[in-house]
Amino acid sequence: MGRVIEANELTKRYGATTAVDRLTFTVRPGHVTGFLGPNGAGKSTTLRVILGLNDPSSGTVTVDGQPFRGRPRGLRHVGALLDAHDVHGGRSARSHLSALAHSNGLPRRRVDEVLEEVGLTTAARRRIGGFSLGMKQRLGIAAALLGDPPVLLFDEPLNGLDPEGVLWVRGLFHRLAAEGRTVLVSSHLMREVEHTAQQLIVIGRGELIAAESLAEFAAHGTRLTVTVRTPEVARLTSVLTKEGAAVRGEADGSCTVTGMGADRIGELAFHSRVLLHELAPRSASLEEAFMGLTADSVEYSAGDAR
Numbered sequence: 001m002g003r004v005i006e007a008n009e010l011t012k013r014y015g016a017t018t019a020v021d022r023l024t025f026t027v028r029p030g031h032v033t034g035f036l037g038p039n040g041a042g043k044s045t046t047l048r049v050i051l052g053l054n055d056p057s058s059g060t061v062t063v064d065g066q067p068f069r070g071r072p073r074g075l076r077h078v079g080a081l082l083d084a085h086d087v088h089g090g091r092s093a094r095s096h097l098s099a100l101a102h103s104n105g106l107p108r109r110r111v112d113e114v115l116e117e118v119g120l121t122t123a124a125r126r127r128i129g130g131f132s133l134g135m136k137q138r139l140g141i142a143a144a145l146l147g148d149p150p151v152l153l154f155d156e157p158l159n160g161l162d163p164e165g166v167l168w169v170r171g172l173f174h175r176l177a178a179e180g181r182t183v184l185v186s187s188h189l190m191r192e193v194e195h196t197a198q199q200l201i202v203i204g205r206g207e208l209i210a211a212e213s214l215a216e217f218a219a220h221g222t223r224l225t226v227t228v229r230t231p232e233v234a235r236l237t238s239v240l241t242k243e244g245a246a247v248r249g250e251a252d253g254s255c256t257v258t259g260m261g262a263d264r265i266g267e268l269a270f271h272s273r274v275l276l277h278e279l280a281p282r283s284a285s286l287e288e289a290f291m292g293l294t295a296d297s298v299e300y301s302a303g304d305a306r
């Protein structure tokens with residue numbers, strides 16, 4: 001049942017600001033795709049353009065080979081949670097969803113089904129204005145699911161959810177993907193995405209930085225570093241730097257070596273009769289890889305704070 005989202009050289013400018021800059025990517029069904037980038041990277045803009053809420057300045061984005069805008073009864077094709085606050089506070093959850101179901105020609109029974117799905121059945125008659133952010137996120141997810149669509153877009157859906165809610169959302173996204181749907185989930189935090197997504201699209205300053213599996217991202221983002229502990233720091237540093245490694249002293253007395261594997265460090269230390277107390281290879285975490293890759297974009301958005 002899946003549908004592919006394809007962006008081709010997608011560009012969106014707001015006056016002098018280029019929010020999305022020649023983005024080309026494909027989102028496939030069957031797994032959760034994380035859409036990752038620092039604040040202001042252009043994630044929300046991209047999602048809005050996919051949904052046809054904004055026109056691209058140039059380039060194209062299609063869902064199942066066609067621009068999404070103008071599809072009748074859109075909720076049957078693409079469900080989206082863009083902004084959990086974007087709901088009428090005076091309405092109840094049930095009347096909000098009923099209105100959406102009605103305008104999209106969806107059967108009323110779907111309202112009860114999605115309320116049950118997101119755990120809001122008992123709160124269905126309460127005013128949305130009194131909902132916590134987590135409850136509003138659940139309501140937004142319910143609205144996205146209403147049309148039982150094959151394509152689902154979620155903008156920062158984990159915001160405001162408690163740990164139990166986060167686990168629930170992850171389980172839900174995995175199930176939706178396993179059913180063959182296309183699931184795109186944006187976040188500015190790698191730690192949110194790394195347990196949720198199998199595929200990643202990483203952007204910074206509106207530009208594509210990476211589009212690959214989480215495993216590939218982890219592998220190429222990883223710099224080889226080795227933690228070494230020795231009572232003879234100066235001698236070891238001299239031995240290793242002569243062979244091309246970089247050695248940095250840490251506050252706890254250990255050294256971080258880059259550019260050389262643990263085997264070679266051990267060999268060189270042995271031949272130079274330098275005593276080692278610890279020799280531990282470590283790989284950068286996904287968070288570190290993400291921050292390293294997007295460092296330039298973060299500086300940009302910090303200076304360009306909205």
Ligand SMILES: Nc1ncnc2c1ncn2[C@@H]1O[C@H](COP(=O)(O)OP(=O)(O)OP(=O)(O)O)[C@@H](O)[C@H]1O
Nearest residue numbers: 014017019038039040041042043044045046188306
């Ligand atoms: N309607 C608009 N008018 C002018 N500039 C805009 C508009 N919408 C977005 N921008 C700008 O486009 C850039 C990308 O914004 P966008 O909201 O898409 O990023 P984001 O990755 O979703 O960030 P965040 O995580 O902070 O929501 C920002 O510099 C933002 O200020």
